Amino acid sequence: MRIEDFPQEIRPYLLPKIKGELFYQCLGCGQKHGIEKLLYTCPGCGEVLLIYNEDAERVKRISGRIWQRILDYRKMLKIPAMKGIFLYHEFIAPVIPLEAIVYLGEGHTPVVEANPLMQQKAGIKFYFKNDGQNPSASFKDRGMASAMSYINFLIQKGLVSDVLAICASTGDTSAAAALYASYLRADIKSAVILPHKKVTPQQLSQPLGSGAAVFEIPGVFDDCMKVVEHLAENYNVALLNSKNAWRILGQESYSYEVAQAFEYEMEDKVVIVPIGNAGNITAVMNGFMKFHEAKIISALPKIIGVQSEHANPVCLYYREPDPEKRRFVPVTVKPSVAQAAMIGNPVSMPRVIHLAESYNRMAGKQRVFFVEVKEQAIMDCYLLANRNGHVACTHGGECLAGLMAARKQKIVKDEEIAILDSTAHALKFSGFQEMYFENRFPPEFEVSPNPKLVNAPILMRPSDLEKVPGPGNPLPDEEFKIFVKRVSEEIAKALNLKKSA
Ligand SMILES: *Cc1c(COP(=O)(O)O)cnc(C)c1O
Numbered sequence: 001m002r003i004e005d006f007p008q009e010i011r012p013y014l015l016p017k018i019k020g021e022l023f024y025q026c027l028g029c030g031q032k033h034g035i036e037k038l039l040y041t042c043p044g045c046g047e048v049l050l051i052y053n054e055d056a057e058r059v060k061r062i063s064g065r066i067w068q069r070i071l072d073y074r075k076m077l078k079i080p081a082m083k084g085i086f087l088y089h090e091f092i093a094p095v096i097p098l099e100a101i102v103y104l105g106e107g108h109t110p111v112v113e114a115n116p117l118m119q120q121k122a123g124i125k126f127y128f129k130n131d132g133q134n135p136s137a138s139f140k141d142r143g144m145a146s147a148m149s150y151i152n153f154l155i156q157k158g159l160v161s162d163v164l165a166i167c168a169s170t171g172d173t174s175a176a177a178a179l180y181a182s183y184l185r186a187d188i189k190s191a192v193i194l195p196h197k198k199v200t201p202q203q204l205s206q207p208l209g210s211g212a213a214v215f216e217i218p219g220v221f222d223d224c225m226k227v228v229e230h231l232a233e234n235y236n237v238a239l240l241n242s243k244n245a246w247r248i249l250g251q252e253s254y255s256y257e258v259a260q261a262f263e264y265e266m267e268d269k270v271v272i273v274p275i276g277n278a279g280n281i282t283a284v285m286n287g288f289m290k291f292h293e294a295k296i297i298s299a300l301p302k303i304i305g306v307q308s309e310h311a312n313p314v315c316l317y318y319r320e321p322d323p324e325k326r327r328f329v330p331v332t333v334k335p336s337v338a339q340a341a342m343i344g345n346p347v348s349m350p351r352v353i354h355l356a357e358s359y360n361r362m363a364g365k366q367r368v369f370f371v372e373v374k375e376q377a378i379m380d381c382y383l384l385a386n387r388n389g390h391v392a393c394t395h396g397g398e399c400l401a402g403l404m405a406a407r408k409q410k411i412v413k414d415e416e417i418a419i420l421d422s423t424a425h426a427l428k429f430s431g432f433q434e435m436y437f438e439n440r441f442p443p444e445f446e447v448s449p450n451p452k453l454v455n456a457p458i459l460m461r462p463s464d465l466e467k468v469p470g471p472g473n474p475l476p477d478e479e480f481k482i483f484v485k486r487v488s489e490e491i492a493k494a495l496n497l498k499k500s501a
């Protein structure tokens with residue numbers, strides 16, 4: 001739709017004004033730092049940062065009701081820069097001009113209602129939000145779009161050049177970073193550091209295909225993270241892990257989309273996300289709080305962070321009910337099918353502690369919860385979801401297992417509606433499905449297949465047939481007819497088919 005076709009009162013706001021006073025806020029010493037330089041941690045005390053807008057009051061000059069209409073009408077615009085996460089420009093990074101925005105098709109992922117069978121099983125109405133339908137097939141694209149647009153903005157202003165973007169990854173961050181860097185390849189090169197044999201073949205193929213330099217190192221993600229931190233402290237590189245606060249801003253779009261998908265009605269909603277490095281849950285909490293402050297939503301949804309028992313540092317921290325007595329202790333991870341969340345020392349832990357407290361305070365009651373699930377439950381739920389029309393990854397399965405666990409613990413009520421984050425596409429983790437179907441899980445995973453969920457291909461090669469067709473080797477007509485008839489008969493037998501009249 002063209003600008004002149006929108007309602008009069010919306011027109012002045014359809015295109016964002018490029019304006020704002022963003023700054024880094026240190027969560028340790030509380031110092032503020034300017035955004036002209038890419039910072040990952042506070043130069044004063046070394047703690048992690050969040051980005052805030054000094055001019056946040058500006059959005060409050062427009063009523064929540066008008067904001068809802070602006071955002072809804074913006075969906076009809078055909079401007080590429082605003083088709084992705086920057087539909088919510090004022091709430092993400094309002095200083096970035098549209099010309100610097102990199103849009104590769106991220107965001108606005110489908111929200112798919114679970115079928116009646118699944119809803120019955122969970123005893124509650126719920127949806128999957130398919131963040132695997134982002135360009136590199138995970139939610140990481142949301143944060144990469146904001147971080148790379150910011151770097152692109154610095155390049156266009158002549159403040160940086162010849163950028164080397166670097167990240168450690170459990171697979172999906174590197175896929176996203178390499179993809180966005182390849183689009184900007186005239187100015188940005190990328191290098192990714194992966195734990196050897198701890199990412200899936202699909203995830204490994206992604207940065208390779210995008211032309212990144214790919215380094216595999218021994219150990220787990222937490223070890224890779226230390227290496228990139230060392231590189232970022234000692235060399236001239238741009239760190240693209242979620243330690244980079246620009247990533248968090250883009251990932252907040254997930255919350256904005258959830259709010260918009262449900263007509264901004266959040267009182268009865270429960271948003272369930274997996275936790276690894278804890279960047280995602282940080283962004284989700286922050287996003288809802290920003291919308292609440294702008295009165296775009298009048299209630300904060302419940303948020304449930306889910307972790308596997310094999311990588312549960314956040315859950316262990318919150319297991320202590322007395323906030324005064326809580327102590328964060330990193331854990332040594334065990335193998336997990338929620339492999340992208342197999343992290344024992346989450347970088348964003350200080351952000352989670354800070355924001356969960358603000359969130360509960362803003363809600364006036366406890367609205368943030370953490371639940372732990374077993375590897376077996378993650379795997380079973382992952383397969384179950386996909387047997388019911390979803391394309392969930394193992395972390396989507398983790399969310400479903402988390403919903404079931406939260407139901408048992410009475411954290412979620414019958415009449416509430418849950419939105420589960422399928423953070424990546426099912427296909428990235430099909431290797432775990434294969435291990436399950438073929439009963440090949442090494443014992444340390446603690447997963448054994450439920451026969452009801454197992455599936456395998458059946459080779460149909462009737463033994464009475466001497467010849468079968470092969471590539472470049474067709475059968476003569478008569479033999480081929482027999483082949484088709486015999487194979488069909490065998491399939492009909494296997495499926496118990498009745499002859500048509
Ligand atoms: C990164 C990732 C997670 C974990 O998100 P954090 O922000 O690290 O907590 C979960 N699922 C998938 C598929 C991921 O790629």
Ligand SMILES: [Zn+2]
Pocket residue numbers: 026027028029030031042043044045046047
């Ligand atoms: Zn500080």
